[in-house]
Amino acid sequence: MSGKDKPKSAPDVPGATKAVRKLGDELAEARQLHRLLVDPLLNTVRAERLRVSVTRSLWFFLACGLGFTTAGVQAFLADGYTTADPQWWAAWLVEPAFAGILITLLRWEAEMLARRLEVTAAVVRKLKRLLLFSTLVMNVIPTVRPPDGHSFNLGNLFVHIVIPLIVFFLAEVMPVVQEMCTRAKDTATVPAAPDVDLDQQTDEPPADIVRPAVAPVVPSVKLPPTVMTQVRTTLDSVRSEGRTPNVADIAKVVALPDNLARQLLADLTPVNGHTVPNI
Template identity: 45%
Template structure:
């Protein structure tokens, strides 16, 4: 889910930057349509829309992070700021298309200069909600994944490599006092946990070969004297 979220957000940011790049040209034409490149104001006009875009991107990043953590961002000042940035960009782009410095206006140019700022604004509104929805989906799936992993059977431990213990017979009667105590402890621990004793447990606790532990498992535990 996190990979999908990162991929979606990066794609939306890419489209947002492309749209802001287009609106930058419209804002420049609006501010410096009758100026030449020798005028400092002509160069300064290129900075207006990147300034607006920088403010918008900063607000969007803050809003996305807050929504992803469940913090409300429904502040009037935030909405007013975004609306002001949209209105300024939209007006300057439409005006430059309706009254171009050279040539006559065209319907296609006016339409594009209206649609692209609106798309940029809507993308800016959607990004925080996409971030929040993806985080909520991840948090909902986390308990399900955790329960599934806990319910999966644990791997059967491999046979414990132990040195052979010399025994005279395959019986707990041939065990020493300490090993009989360990064998009884294995049975007590399993009974307290409400499960059956396994040969692997006996082999690990008593450090005996697995085939010998299997034989001990078939006998009732003897209580050490």
């Protein structure tokens, strides 16, 4: 092969300076990273890992708070008893029993929310609040009326009020964390638009692609069957109330971009008395 026919190496290409080659490598790397980062499965795994990490942290700090309140409850119930009395030892079991009921209830509620089942029974909220209110009262009374030999301490009173309240709000926040992480996982399962290689773009579309005249057609939204069932149920409930469903009604069930929410609403809107088949 003559020197005239040899292909030019990268350094011989006009304008292919070191800076250009470096930026080209960074662009190629960015495209590969973007393709991986928008993968629905990766986003689902990340959302699940976040849920597990946050839940473990909340359980740890909840256990720390309940450990502190256990001492306060024991001091309240064992006032006037000595270690020779069974009542003094039994007082250590009251708060762990309350905490055990609360933790079991929270685990059940979190599992229901993880399965997209909202816990609406009033008795559940009342039981949680009764347990935590009892803990608050039994922690505060010994600090307001300290035992013989101890003086009133304002800081001690403050701590015995704040920590039970923190435990209460932790108990209320944990189900919210579970629900939001589950919604994040559901959103992550929505397929992303395919990457477009700018280097391969031409003025004419490929023969097998038909471009609409005004705007590209948004593909049908794919959601988990349980989420789709909840969306359908919500829209049917709205229609039974005599009003037309909108994007806000879908947002109550699953967080989607506006364009995907509108497409989903269009897919589930009856046409001549019929809706599209299950997605």
